[in-house]
Amino acid sequence: MNPFSINKNAVNTLSALLVVCRRRRRRQRKYWVHPIVSERTIKGKFTLLHSQLKEYPDKFSEYYRMSIASFETLLSKVDDSIRKSDTVMRNCISAEEKIAVTLR
Numbered sequence: 001m002n003p004f005s006i007n008k009n010a011v012n013t014l015s016a017l018l019v020v021c022r023r024r025r026r027r028q029r030k031y032w033v034h035p036i037v038s039e040r041t042i043k044g045k046f047t048l049l050h051s052q053l054k055e056y057p058d059k060f061s062e063y064y065r066m067s068i069a070s071f072e073t074l075l076s077k078v079d080d081s082i083r084k085s086d087t088v089m090r091n092c093i094s095a096e097e098k099i100a101v102t103l104r
Helices: 003-024 045-055 059-063 067-080 095-103
Strands: none
Touching: 045 059, 045 095, 059 067, 067 095
C-alpha cells in the first residue's frame, strides 16, 4: 500500500467534510424583508410628501422643478412604457414614483 494514497484519501475526505460543514453554517436570516423596507409604502418619502406637494403648486414646482400640469403630462406620455405589473412576491413601483425619483 502506498503511503501517499492514504494521505490523498484523507485529504479528499477532510475536504468533503469541510464543504458539508460550511454549507450547514450558512447564516439564518432574521427577516425575509426588513421592516424598514416593508413600511416604505406607508411611511416612505414619496408616499408622504408627494400628495402634500400637490396641494401647494409653488412648493411642487420647487421640489420637482416643473408644474403639476407638466408632471401629469409627462406621466401620461411615459406611463405605458415604464409601468410594470405587481407580482405575488412584491408590489411594483408606480410610474408616478419612478418619475418623481428621476426628477428629484
